[in-house]
Amino acid sequence: MTEHRPPTLSRRRLLSGAGKAAAAGLLAPALAAPLLSRPAFAATSTTAGGILKVGDQRATIRSLLEASGQLKDIPYTLEFADFPAAAPVLEALNAGAIDAGFAGDAAHAFALSNGLPARIISAARSDPGCIGLLVRKDSPIRTVADLKGRTITAVRGSIGNYLVVAALKANGLSVNDVTLAFLQPTEAKSAFSSGTVDAWAIWTLYVAQEVVAGTGRVLVDGRGLLNNNAFISATDVAIAQKRALLQDYVARVAAARLWALGNVEQYARIWGDLVKVTPDVAVAAFNLERFRPVAVDDGIVADLQTTADFYTGIGVIQKPFTAAAHADRSFALDADLLAQSARAG
Numbered sequence: 001m002t003e004h005r006p007p008t009l010s011r012r013r014l015l016s017g018a019g020k021a022a023a024a025g026l027l028a029p030a031l032a033a034p035l036l037s038r039p040a041f042a043a044t045s046t047t048a049g050g051i052l053k054v055g056d057q058r059a060t061i062r063s064l065l066e067a068s069g070q071l072k073d074i075p076y077t078l079e080f081a082d083f084p085a086a087a088p089v090l091e092a093l094n095a096g097a098i099d100a101g102f103a104g105d106a107a108h109a110f111a112l113s114n115g116l117p118a119r120i121i122s123a124a125r126s127d128p129g130c131i132g133l134l135v136r137k138d139s140p141i142r143t144v145a146d147l148k149g150r151t152i153t154a155v156r157g158s159i160g161n162y163l164v165v166a167a168l169k170a171n172g173l174s175v176n177d178v179t180l181a182f183l184q185p186t187e188a189k190s191a192f193s194s195g196t197v198d199a200w201a202i203w204t205l206y207v208a209q210e211v212v213a214g215t216g217r218v219l220v221d222g223r224g225l226l227n228n229n230a231f232i233s234a235t236d237v238a239i240a241q242k243r244a245l246l247q248d249y250v251a252r253v254a255a256a257r258l259w260a261l262g263n264v265e266q267y268a269r270i271w272g273d274l275v276k277v278t279p280d281v282a283v284a285a286f287n288l289e290r291f292r293p294v295a296v297d298d299g300i301v302a303d304l305q306t307t308a309d310f311y312t313g314i315g316v317i318q319k320p321f322t323a324a325a326h327a328d329r330s331f332a333l334d335a336d337l338l339a340q341s342a343r344a345g
Contacts, residue, residue, distance in 0.1 A: 055089040055101030063271035064256040099238035110157035122232040122250035128222030130289035144171040150198035156182040160201035208285035254293035
């Protein structure tokens with residue numbers, strides 16, 4: 001297969017709205033064309049024109065759309081803001097700097113409980129094994145019980161934070177038995193590498209980097225301890241004013257996720273190029289999580305409620321939380337696509 005390289009931005013795309021965003025230091029415009037030729041969604045009077053600003057994490061969504069060809073012939077301007085973790089994505093969403101953002105269920109529960117003016121419009125499920133509590137390869141820590149008195153780093157309110165608490169609880173310990181250092185991934189990686197912290201609760205790409213490099217090992221992962229769903233949520237304003245664009249966007253992301261499940265190495269190569277990791281790390285990361293699109297249904301809502309209830313129980317969420325009030329089920333996905341996704345899972 002012919003290798004394609006990421007296309008450059010067209011001047012027209014750059015000037016079509018990204019200039020203001022770039023000045024604000026928040027947004028980066030999307031690539032102007034796809035890498036692969038795939039069936040495009042038809043432009044309509046409701047999608048033609050306009051700008052949709054979306055938040056991403058480590059180019060996950062952008063690379064999916066790019067590799068699968070779903071960036072082809074988008075009839076509106078799609079602008080990406082890339083972030084290292086879920087919390088800043090949701091902060092940008094809260095500030096109205098983006099229309100929609102991609103983040104996990106734990107981060108969403110935390111943000112929505114604190115008044116995030118957004119609703120979940122799309123969902124995906126993955127293997128909870130992609131969330132890992134890492135120790136250094138030569139660490140004497142062999143069991144969760146060995147963490148007593150140690151320092152663990154995680155992103156506050158993240159799925160990593162959730163894993164720490166759940167793993168401790170499952171092994172007869174509590175957060176009072178350890179020291180929690182809340183750091184963003186870049187700072188956490190440095191602290192982990194230097195030995196400033198004893199363990200690091202983190203997800204997917206970061207787990208794959210440490211394991212493939214042989215610098216870290218997974219002490220415990222999320223299997224049996226947590227759900228690992230991810231959502232695209234949109235602001236109430238965007239839902240009211242950009243519904244057609246949002247519907248087109250979530251349909252493209254779902255199609256891209258399904259494509260990636262059958263084209264792992266091809267997708268991983270594109271993703272790896274964008275986030276500057278080797279192909280073996282990108283493949284390992286994808287195979288850890290294998291996200292697949294699902295409907296925003298009773299099961300997804302129940303999972304989010306479970307996550308929120310867990311956080312409420314440990315005092316991270318301090319207000320009543322009703323998951324159903326934060327889910328918008330009107331952005332339906334194609335039934336055939338969902339059936340294929342279920343078979344792929």
